[in-house]
Amino acid sequence: MRFLLLFSRQGKLRLQKWFTSMSDREKKKIIRDMTTMVLARQARSCNFLQWKDLKIIYKRYASLYFCLAVESQENELLALEIIHRYVELLDKYFGNVCELDIIFNFEKAYFILDEFLMGGEIQETSKQIVNRSIEASDMLQEAVTAYLNIKFQKCT
Amino acid sequence: MPAPIRLRELIRTIRTARTQAEEREMIQKECAAIRSSFREEDNTYRCRNVAKLLYMHMLGYPAHFGQLECLKLIASQKFTDKRIGYLGAMLLLDERQDVHLLMTNCIKNDLNHSTQYVQGLALCTLGCMGSSEMCRDLAGEVEKLLKTSNSYLRKKVTLCAVHVIRKVPELMEMFLPATKNLLSEKNHGVLHTSVVLLTEMCERSPDMLAHFRKLVPQLVRILKNLIMSGYSPEHDVSGISDPFLQVRILRLLRILGKGDDDSSEAMNDILAQVATNTETSKNVGNAILYETVLTIMDIKSESGLRVLAINILGRFLLNNDKNIRYVALTSLLKTVQTDHNAVQRHRSTIVDCLKDLDVSIKRRAMELSFALVNGNNIRGMMKELLYFLDSCDPEFKADCASGVFLAAEKYAPSKRWHIDTIMRVLTTAGSYVRDDSVPNLIQLITNSVEMHAYTVQRLYKALLDDISQQPLVQVASWCIGEYGDLLVSGQCEEEEPIQVTEDEVLDVLEGLLVSNLSTPVTRGYALTAIMKLSTRFTSVNRIKKVVSIYGSSIDVELQQRAVEYNALFKKYDHMRNGFHLSLLMIINFRFFVVLSSFKMVQVCLSCLCVVPILQANDLLDLLGGNDVVPVIQNTVSTKPASAGGELLDLLGDLSLSGIPPMTAYNKNGLKIDFTFERANPNPNIAVITIHASNSTEADMTDFVFQAAVPKTFQLQLLSPSSNVVPALNQGTVTQVIRVLNPQKQQLRMRIKLTYTHKGSAVQDLAEVNNFPPQSWQ
Numbered sequence: 001m002r003f004l005l006l007f008s009r010q011g012k013l014r015l016q017k018w019f020t021s022m023s024d025r026e027k028k029k030i031i032r033d034m035t036t037m038v039l040a041r042q043a044r045s046c047n048f049l050q051w052k053d054l055k056i057i058y059k060r061y062a063s064l065y066f067c068l069a070v071e072s073q074e075n076e077l078l079a080l081e082i083i084h085r086y087v088e089l090l091d092k093y094f095g096n097v098c099e100l101d102i103i104f105n106f107e108k109a110y111f112i113l114d115e116f117l118m119g120g121e122i123q124e125t126s127k128q129i130v131n132r133s134i135e136a137s138d139m140l141q142e143a144v145t146a147y148l149n150i151k152f153q154k155c156t
Numbered sequence: 157m158p159a160p161i162r163l164r165e166l167i168r169t170i171r172t173a174r175t176q177a178e179e180r181e182m183i184q185k186e187c188a189a190i191r192s193s194f195r196e197e198d199n200t201y202r203c204r205n206v207a208k209l210l211y212m213h214m215l216g217y218p219a220h221f222g223q224l225e226c227l228k229l230i231a232s233q234k235f236t237d238k239r240i241g242y243l244g245a246m247l248l249l250d251e252r253q254d255v256h257l258l259m260t261n262c263i264k265n266d267l268n269h270s271t272q273y274v275q276g277l278a279l280c281t282l283g284c285m286g287s288s289e290m291c292r293d294l295a296g297e298v299e300k301l302l303k304t305s306n307s308y309l310r311k312k313v314t315l316c317a318v319h320v321i322r323k324v325p326e327l328m329e330m331f332l333p334a335t336k337n338l339l340s341e342k343n344h345g346v347l348h349t350s351v352v353l354l355t356e357m358c359e360r361s362p363d364m365l366a367h368f369r370k371l372v373p374q375l376v377r378i379l380k381n382l383i384m385s386g387y388s389p390e391h392d393v394s395g396i397s398d399p400f401l402q403v404r405i406l407r408l409l410r411i412l413g414k415g416d417d418d419s420s421e422a423m424n425d426i427l428a429q430v431a432t433n434t435e436t437s438k439n440v441g442n443a444i445l446y447e448t449v450l451t452i453m454d455i456k457s458e459s460g461l462r463v464l465a466i467n468i469l470g471r472f473l474l475n476n477d478k479n480i481r482y483v484a485l486t487s488l489l490k491t492v493q494t495d496h497n498a499v500q501r502h503r504s505t506i507v508d509c510l511k512d513l514d515v516s517i518k519r520r521a522m523e524l525s526f527a528l529v530n531g532n533n534i535r536g537m538m539k540e541l542l543y544f545l546d547s548c549d550p551e552f553k554a555d556c557a558s559g560v561f562l563a564a565e566k567y568a569p570s571k572r573w574h575i576d577t578i579m580r581v582l583t584t585a586g587s588y589v590r591d592d593s594v595p596n597l598i599q600l601i602t603n604s605v606e607m608h609a610y611t612v613q614r615l616y617k618a619l620l621d622d623i624s625q626q627p628l629v630q631v632a633s634w635c636i637g638e639y640g641d642l643l644v645s646g647q648c649e650e651e652e653p654i655q656v657t658e659d660e661v662l663d664v665l666e667g668l669l670v671s672n673l674s675t676p677v678t679r680g681y682a683l684t685a686i687m688k689l690s691t692r693f694t695s696v697n698r699i700k701k702v703v704s705i706y707g708s709s710i711d712v713e714l715q716q717r718a719v720e721y722n723a724l725f726k727k728y729d730h731m732r733n734g735f736h737l738s739l740l741m742i743i744n745f746r747f748f749v750v751l752s753s754f755k756m757v758q759v760c761l762s763c764l765c766v767v768p769i770l771q772a773n774d775l776l777d778l779l780g781g782n783d784v785v786p787v788i789q790n791t792v793s794t795k796p797a798s799a800g801g802e803l804l805d806l807l808g809d810l811s812l813s814g815i816p817p818m819t820a821y822n823k824n825g826l827k828i829d830f831t832f833e834r835a836n837p838n839p840n841i842a843v844i845t846i847h848a849s850n851s852t853e854a855d856m857t858d859f860v861f862q863a864a865v866p867k868t869f870q871l872q873l874l875s876p877s878s879n880v881v882p883a884l885n886q887g888t889v890t891q892v893i894r895v896l897n898p899q900k901q902q903l904r905m906r907i908k909l910t911y912t913h914k915g916s917a918v919q920d921l922a923e924v925n926n927f928p929p930q931s932w933q
Contacts, residue, residue, distance in 0.1 A: 013214055021251050021285065028216070045514045046478035075450075076483060077443035078403050081393065103171075104164055106214065107207060110243055119283045119319040121352050123311050124345040125400045126390045133308065137239070137273045144235045 001079075001120040002054060002069040003030065004113070006102065009063055011035040014102050015109055019120035034067050048076050059083050063099045082122065089116060092131055111137065160193055161186075163207045170215075183217050194225055202229060203237045206244050213247060223248050223255050230262045235274065238266070242277045251287030260290050267297045272308055275301075279309070283316035291320040295327050302334040307343040314349035318356050325360055332357075332364075339374045344391055344398055347378070351404045358411050369412050372419045376426045379405050383433060394438045406430070406447040413455030420456040427452055431464055442472070442480050446487070453491050466491065466498040473505045478514050485509060485520035492527045503528050507537070510544045522552060526559040534567040538577060546584050553588035557581050561593060571604045572650060575611050583618055586625025594630050601635060610650040612639040617654065619664055624673045630681045633668060636661060637685025641692040658693045662686065666702060676711055683714060687721045700725055815931050820924040821907065825852035826881065828861075828907075830924075832931050842903070842931050844893040850881040852913070859911040861891055866904055870896040881911070895932075903932035 006015040013031060022030075037049060038058045049056040051069070057079040058067040066083045070076070087097070089112050094101040102109050115130045117123060124130050161169075166186060173179035190205045198205075206225050213219035226249060229241025249256050259281070266278035279301075282294060298320055301313040321328045331353070338350040358365040382397045382405075391398035409427075413420040430448045435441040445468055452465040469491075472484030485506070492499045506528065509521035522544065529537045538560070545556045560581050568574035578597055582589065601611050615632035623629050636643065640661055646653040668674050668682040683706060690699040703725070706718035815832035822828070826848065833843040850856050857880050865871045876891035897903065905924040910917065 013216075016214065016247075018250075019284070021287075023252060044478070046482045046516050048479060048482055048516060050516070075403055075407075075443055075447050077439055077446050077479065078400065080479065081399060081440050081443055085393075104167055106211065107163075107240065107243060111239065114280050114284075118280055118312065118315045119322075121315055121318065121349070122400050122404075123315050123349055125348050125398050126344060128390055129345060133273075133276075137235075137276075140271070140273055141236045141239065148234070 001074070001117070002071065004069075004117075005031060005034055005065075005067040006109075007031075007035050007038075007065050007067070008099060009039070009065070011039060014064065014099065015106060015113075017110075017113060017117075034069075038065055038067055047080060055079075057083065061087055064102070082117075085127070086113065086116060088127060089130055092127065093134060108134075160189060160201050160205055160208075163204060163211065166208050167211060179215075183212050183215070187212065187217070191221060194221070199232075202232075203234075203240045207240050210240075210244055210247055219248055220253075223253060227255065227258055227262070230259065230266075235271070238274060238277055242281045245281055246284055250285050251290075256287055257289060260293050263290070264294060264297060267294070267301065272306060275309055276312055279312040279316050283312065283319045286316075286319060286323065288323045291323045292327070295320050295324070295330060299330055299334065302331065307341075307346050311343075311345040311349040314346070314353050318349075318353050321353075321356055321360065328357060328360060328364070335368075339371060339378065344401055348398075348401045348404055351375075351401070351408050355404070355408045355411060358408070365412065369416060369419050372409065372412055372422050375405050375409055375412075376423060379409075379426055379430070383430060393440050395435055396440055396444065399440045399444055402430075402444050403447045406444070406451050410451040410454050413451070415456070417456055423451075423455065424458060424461060427457065428461060428464065431461075431468060436471075439477070439479070442475075442477075442483075446472075446483055449487060453487075453494075462495060463498055466495060466502075470502040470505065473502060473509065478512075478517060481509065481512070482514070482517050482520060485517060485524055489520060489524050489527065492524065496528075499524075500528060500533075503533065503537075507540045510540060515549065518548065519552065522548075522556060522559070526563060529563045529567060531567045531569075534563065534569060535573075538563065542577070542580055542584070545581065550588065553585045554590060557585050557589045558593070561596070565600075571607050572610065575601070575604065575607055575614070579614055579618065582625065582628040582631065583622070586628040589627040591627075594627050597627075597631050598634050601631070602638075607650070608635075608639045609642040609648045609653075611635060612643050613648050613651070613654055616643055616656065616661070616664070619668075623668060623671055626675055626678050629668060629674065629678050633665060633678070633681040633685040636665065637681075637688035640685075640689045644693070658689075658695050659698075662689070662693075662695065662698060662702075665689075669702075669706070676713060679711065680713055680717065683717055683721075687717075687724075690725075816928055818926055818928060820846070820905075820926075821909070821922050823920065823922075824913075824918070826850055826856065826909065826911070828909075830927075832928070840896055840898050840900070842895045842897060844895065844931070846891050846893065848881050848889040848891075849885050849887075850883055851885050853883050854914045855883045856881040856911040856913050856918075858917075859889060860909070861889075862908040862910075863893060864906045864908075865895060866901075868897075868899045868901050869903070872896075897932050900932065903927040 001019050003019060004015070004017040005013065007013050013035075016027070016031065018027065033051070034056070037051065037056070041049075041058075047057055047059055049058070053072060054069045055072060055074070055076055056067060056069050057076050058065055059080060060066075066087070068079050068083055070079050090097045090102070090109060093108070093112055094105070112130070112134055115124065115133045124133075170179055170182055173182055186208065190209060193201060193205050202225055206222055206229060209219045209222040209225075213222075222244060226241050226244035229237040230245060232238060232241065245259060249259065263278045263282055263286075266274050267282075269275050269278070282290065282298075286294070298313060298316050301309065302317060304310055304313065317331050317334075321331070335350075335354065335357070338354065339347070341347045341350060354368055354371070358368055379402060382402055385397055387395075388397050391401075393399050396402070409419075409423050413423050427448055430444065431452070434444050434448075436445060449465045449468050452461050457465075466488075469484045469488050472480045473488075475481060475484075488499050488502070488506070506521055506524050509517055510525065512518055512521065522541075525537065525541060529541075541556065541560055541563075545553065545560065548556060560577065564574050564577045568577070578600070582597075601608070604611070612635045615628075615635050618628060619632045619636075640658075642648075643661060644656055644658055646655055648654075665682050665686050669679055669686075674682070683703070686699055686702055690696050693699070700722075703718050703721045706714050707722055709715045709718060817829055817831040820828045820830050827850075829847045829849075831845045831847065833845070846861060848859065848861065859876075859879050859881050861873075861876065863871060863873060872894045874892040874894070876889055878889050881887075881889050895903065904927070906921065907924060908919070908921050910919045912918070
């Protein structure tokens with residue numbers, strides 16, 4: 001996989017994950033191209049596009065477009081499944097996820113993505129394991145914060 | 157200093173902005189606050205500030221001043237800090253940034269951290285965007301971690317290794333020992349990432365590929381277990397057990413089986429099993445089937461399996477789901493070369509896809525349809541494709557038109573059908589046809605001699621309807637110019653001949669000249685056509701009038717032509733007819749075709765004309781390789797009549813006469829002598845042979861002799877014997893000049909010599925006035 005973008009129906013970017021190194025300028029251009037191309041697509045078209053030497057797979061979930069770019073030898077139908085899996089993970093975490101959740105908790109969306117994919121490949125195929133890892137990391141974060149709060153209170 | 161506002165608070169505030177300017181203002185204010193907070197080295201709120209910065213970065217605002225802060229967060233002991241710090245690093249600190257390498261040490265420490273989630277963060281960052289230097293530095297750590305039994309870490313390390321290999325392929329060997337028992341894992345995550353690692357290694361190195369072929373049986377077994385096993389809640393997707401892993405294994409099998417008989421044979425059974433047993437009601441099942449088909453087509457599978465694969469694709473074509481139809485068309489396109497007959501069986505379904513509403517599907521269907529056209533189905537296919545051409549979106553028309561032309565050329569069942577097809581394309585998609593089609597079509601029409609009358613009639617009728625499509629108009633004007641006589645004579649075998657007068661034809665052509673719809677190129681065609689008709693029609697005066705009007709046209713191209721044509725009327729009336737004129741037109745037509753690469757020096761109609769770069773090769777091709785025509789290099793020539801063989805025939809045989817030779821030039825070691833012959837039967841033509849000799853010690857290479865004569869003469873230069881005048885008088889270069897002197901005036905000549913001598917280019921001009929009187933009297 002080359003990159004994953006999430007954007008709203010107005011073309012506002014909600015998440016960007018790049019799996020290869022690119023300059024800022026290139027990234028901005030790609031974002032522009034993707035949003036233009038995908039938003040121009042008609043309602044009942046197929047979810048695949050050819051763009052330069054990459055295959056673009058996109059799917060709309062409520063008000064968000066998920067746009068994934070893969071190389072030519074990769075399986076587009078599976079890419080749709082990958083997108084769907086990510087949405088399921090978000091849904092499990094946030095409980096009936098909507099765009100606002102991703103806007104206000106974008107860093108969590110990244111953390112979840114980083115437990116599911118890495119370097120452009122899938123790292124974990126089990127939904128439960130991904131969810132458990134995120135929960136454990138969150139708990140670790142809270143525990144540390146709580147510990148520090150207690151410590152702080154003790155000092156004052 | 158009050159605590160910086162929380163992330164969610166900021167997001168909420170920014171979202172209330174009603175204009176871009178308002179948002180920019182808020183952001184700038186917050187950035188300033190964040191900057192001063194960074195300056196104060198505030199540890200407590202650094203995390204919050206960086207998070208806010210990342211949000212603003214996503215909105216498109218610059219955030220580079222947060223890069224070092226990310227590094228500080230990564231170095232912190234708090235897990236919260238590290239989480240945000242690593243996220244920031246992945247977003248802001250890619251390998252193009254100078255400070256990127258400062259991360260290396262932190263990552264190294266965190267790779268050995270006691271908490272697996274911290275290790276996980278470090279691995280993730282390294283595996284996503286580690287630069288080659290970082291990978292080199294940390295490869296050892298990665299290799300060490302590969303031995304861990306912790307499955308959470310193991311899968312991350314494996315993908316990290318994949319990334320290291322991608323960045324620094326030479327390090328691949330390092331990970332080989334760790335691959336020993338890679339596939340004996342039970343954990344799916346680890347198994348999946350291991351398959352990815354194996355795939356990466358096999359793709360990069362043929363040695364690795366050969367080494368890992370022995371894993372085929374194991375892979376087959378794992379795949380079998382996945383298919384046969386019962387419901388596994390952890391990995392189930394719509395009734396299929398871990399489709400991601402299945403697809404990945406299929407892909408690795410594809411790489412291992414390619415080109416290898418034994419491996420391919422070992423996989424045959426499992427591939428057949430997957431192909432027949434997979435549930436196809438949902439996308440996920442079809443994804444697996446798709447991958448299976450790709451694998452079957454790539455390895456050395458038995459023919460039964462291949463047919464099975466293509467039939468699966470055929471079934472895909474009938475699926476309601478657009479995505480699946482699209483994928484089927486794409487795959488069929490890949491296999492159409494190798495399994496042509498099998499794909500042909502699905503031709504009608506494919507052709508139906510031309511009518512699909514989806515643009516991506518239409519395009520694939522069109523490409524595939526063209527690939528399937530052959531001698532047997534050409535009529536039927538072309539009907540469908542022409543219908544498609546009529547109704548498709550403009551973005552397809554150019555490609556479709558080209559495809560139709562190519563197919564028609566290869567498989568046309570008859571000349572009439574071919575021309576009809578071309579006409580159809582020109583009339584329906586004329587403006588989208590590629591520029592180079594016009595000369596190709598003209599070539600085709602020229603070659604179909606028996607169809608000339610029919611063609612010109614149909615094109616004329618098409619012009620009457622519509623003159624907006626330029627390629628059609630250009631081809632039509634050319635045809636009318638060439639075969640206008642057939643048009644007015646009312647001979648047509650193929651269909652009912654139309655009655656049209658010369659004036660009507662000229663009306664149409666003149667209409668093209670004045671119409672706003674005609675491009676300059678088209679106007680050129682029209683004018684040339686009118687000119688050509690002057691030898692075929694009787695109403696020459698009308699044509700003369702038109703031509704002279706355009707002699708003062710603003711368009712330089714048009715003006716030039718008109719002036720030349722005018723001259724043809726005045727000076728060379730006797731030569732205007734037939735053959736020569738056709739030739740002139742062909743020459744001019746070639747100018748149009750190769751327009752930009754020809755810089756035509758103003759053809760002066762009195763003498764001293766230089767026909768430059770018009771490749772002599774073109775000339776020969778046009779004349780059908782008539783070897784009577786000399787190769788003209790930078791010659792001084794008369795009007796086109798000289799290009800024909802006629803003039804040379806006029807010259808008849810040459811006979812020596814008693815005219816004394818003379819030295820025309822003698823300077824810097826180069827001597828040029830002239831010898832004379834008088835040609836029979838025409839006494840007005842003098843044949844001069846130049847002999848160039850070189851008395852210096854070095855050869856004169858790239859030797860070119862050029863000559864010009866006064867107005868009343870005409871001159872023709874034939875090809876020289878060679879371009880090298882050898883040193884020390886070891887040989888001479890000879891070249892023949894023919895001079896026509898009808899007014900028997902005193903012969904004078906200006907010559908120009910260019911050559912390379914001792915590495916430097918030499919050029920010289922000279923007048924030759926000492927011709928013996930017998931040569932011109």
